[in-house]
Amino acid sequence: MSDTAVSGPKAPAARNFFSVLQLDTRLLGMIGAFVVLCLVFNFVTDGRFLTPRNIFNLSIQTVSVAIMATGMVFVIVTRNIDLSVGSLLATCSAVMAMTQTSILPDMLGLGLGHPLIPWISILAGLVAGVAIGAFNGWLIGYQGIPAFIVTLGGLLVWRYVAWYLTNGQTIGPLDQVFQIFGGTNGTLGVTWSWILGGIAALAAAVSIFSARRRKISHEFPVKPLWAECLVALLAVVAILGFVAILNAYEIPERALQRDFRALGMEMPEGFTASYGLPVSVVVLIAVAIVMTIVARRTRLGRYIFAAGGNPDATELSGVNTRLLTVKVFAIMGALCAISAVVASARLTNHTNDIGTLDELRVIAAAVIGGTALSGGVGTIYGAILGALIMQSLQSGMAMVGVDAPLQNIVVGAVLVFAVWIDIQYRKRTGD
Template sequence: MAEARASDPSTGRKNIFRTLEFDTRLLGMVGAFVVVCLVFNILTDGRFLTPRNIFNLTIQTVSVAIMATGMVFVIVTRHIDLSVGSLLATCSAMMAITQTQFLPGLGLDYGNPLIAPLAIVVGLLTGAVIGGLHGWLVGYLTIPAFIVTLGGLLVWRNVAWYLTSGQTIGPLDDTFQTLGGIGGTLGVTGSWVLGILAVLVACLAIWQARRARIAHEFPVKPVWAEFVLMAISTALILGFVATLNAYEVPTRVLQRSFEARGETMPEGYTQGYGVPFSVLLLIAVAVVMTLVARRTRLGRYIFATGGNPDAAELSGINTRLLTVKVFVIMGVLCALAGVVASARLSFHSNDIGTLDELRVIAAAVIGGTALAGGMGTIYGAILGALIMQSLQSGMAMVGVDAPFQNIVVGTVLVVAVLVDIIYRKRTGDS
C-alpha cells in the first residue's frame, strides 16, 4: 500500500505544488479563467483567443480592475462601497468639463499639452474629496458604509448628470485619449523592452525574496523550484507581450498616418499595437497597492483592523482615520478608472460606469477577498476582474442578451461567495 501511494501521480503533483508553494486559491482562479477562455473559444470558432480580442479584453478590464484593487482595502476593513460607478461618473464629468469648458475659457485651447494633466488632477481631487466625505461619514459619524455608499450611488450619478446638463461631453483632448487603450500604445519595440524589464524585475523579486527568507532563517524552496517560478513568470510576461504585439494596426489606419506626414506607406508594411498605456497604468496601480498592502504601516493597519477591529483600536490604531484614508484611496482609484473609461470612449456619457459597482465588488470577491474582512489580495482582485470581463465579452460574442449576461454575473458572484465560505471552513481560516 505504501508503494502504491508513493507511485500515485496525484501525490506527486501535490508534492510539486507544495514545494513550489502555489496558492491553491490562485490556482483555482487561474483554472477557472482558462476554462472560460477555452469554452468561449470553442463557441466562437476560435475568435475569442485571437490577438485582437485579447487586446480588447485587456483594455476593457482596466477600469474595473483599478477600482477592484481599492475595493480590496474597503472590504478587508469590513466595509463596502456601492457608489464606485457613480463616483467614476462624477469624476469623469468633472474632467470632461475641465477639458472642454473651463480650461479653454482660461486660454488653454484644444491640443494644449497642459489640458490632459490638469484635467486628471481635477478628477483625482474630486475623487479624493468625495471618498474622504464617505470615509468621514462612516468612520466619525458611524453611519454604516452600506447606507452611506448606497446614498452615494444615487447622489453622485445625478450630480454628474447636472454637471453636464444631461449631455454627452466631447471629444476629449487627444493626449487624454491616449490613456484609453487603443489610442495610445508602446508599439512593438517598446513592448518588448517593457517585457524584458518586467522579466528581470520578476526574477530579481523571486531571488530577493529567497535571500530575505534565508536571512531571517525561514525555510526556503529548493533552488530548482525558484527557477521554475522564474521560468513560469518569464513565459507569462513574454507570452502576453507577444500576443498584444501580434494585433496589427489596420492598413487603412496606417495609410492615413503616412498621408498625414506626407509620406507613402511601403508595400506590405505592418505594425503591431503592443501594450496599451492603460495597461501600464493598471500595472503601476497594482504594484503601488501591493506595496502598500505588504510593506507599509498603513497596509498592516488595514489588515489588522479587518481581522479584529476592537483589538486594533485597543492596540492604538486610529480606526476612524484609517476608514477615511481607505475611502480616499477608493475615491482616487475611481477617478483613475474614470480617466481610462472616458478616454477609451473619447467622450463623457451619462451612463458611464453604470453597474460598475456590481463588477468591482464581484471582482474583489471572486479574487478571494473575504466579506468578513481581514483577507484579500490585489492580484486576486485583478484576476477576478479579468474573469468577469471574459465572461461578459464571451457571452456578447456568442450573442447572449444583456439581461441574461447580468443574470450570469449575479449568479457567479453568489457562487464565488459560497465557494469562499466552503474553502475557509475546510482550511480553518476565519
C-alpha cells in the first residue's frame, strides 16, 4: 500500500480538506467556539482578556475542574453520573488540611515544615478519595442503586463530612511545599518551561508519525503525508505558543524584591523574571496523558467504552461490569483528590465552600467536550477543552462585570444547549 493512500474516492479539494486531515468535526467546532468566545471577550474588555497575565490565571483556574472532567468522561461513558464530585473534593481537601495541620504535628510529632508532611497528606487525601469513590461504585454496581441517587446523596453527605472534619473552620495556611501545586506559588520558570514544552512538542510529533507507521504496517488507510505534517505542525505550534505566552507573564517587581529580601540579597538593577508553566498545569498534562493511555491502550479502557456502548453484550462476553463500575468510580475519587490538592493549594488553605457547584462545571465540561450522555462515546482531550471553554466563559463574564448569579444562569443554559447540540449532531450522523 502506498504511504500516501487515502481510503475512499477523491473528493473536491476545497470540500474535502478537513476530511483528508481526519480531524474530529466536533473538536473543530469546539475549537472554533473557543476562539470566537476569546475574541469577543477580548473585544469587550479592551484587549485585557488575551493578555499573558489573564491566560496564566485562566490556565490555573481551569486545572481543578479539568482534572475531574477527565474522570467524568469514564463515568458518563458507562451510562452513569456523579453529582458528588464537588463535595468529594471538599472532603479530600479537609482530610489533607487536617492531616498536615493537626494530625501529623499533634499525633506523630512532625513539626510544621517537615519534608514528609505534604506527601503524607496528599496520600491521605488520595486514599480517602479512592475509598469513597469505590464505595459509591459498590452501591451502584453491586447493590443496584441508581448512580443519580447515590451521588445525589453523596453531594450532601460528603459536603457536611468535610464541614465536621474541620468544625466548620478555614484551615490554613497549608504547607509551603504543598502550595507549589496551586499555581502562582509553584511555577517552572522560563528555562524549564521551554525544556518541557520542547519535549512535549517532540513527543506530539513522534506520536503522530508513530501512529502513521503502525497503520501502514497493518495495511490500514492513512492520511496523505502532507496532512500528517500539517497536523504535527499545528500541534507543535500550539504547544510552543502556549509556553511562549506563559513565559511572557513577568513576576511583579514587588514580588521579586520580596523574594530577594527573604534571601538577604539586593535585587540587581533591571532584573526581571517570568512565571512560566504552573506546576498545576503540568499535573493536568500528566493526568491527561495517563487517562488517554488508559482509555485507548488498556483493557480497562476497552471494557469501559464497550460497557457504555452495549452493557448487556459486554456482560455476556465475560466482563464483570459490576466490578468495572467500582473501578470507574474509584478512578473518579482519585481524580477528585488530585483536584483537591490543586484547588486548596491555589487558595493556600481549606475553606468550607471549596468545590461548590463543581459538579455542574465538571459535567458541563464533559458534555461540551463531546461525551454522550447515552454512553459509549467520549474523549479526554474533549473534556479538557470543555473545561477551558467553561472557565473562559465564567472568567470573561467576571471581567465584564456580570454578577455571579447570572454567571451560573449562563453556565446552566450553556449545559442544556450543549446537550441539545449533541442530540442534533448524533441524529445527523446516525451515532
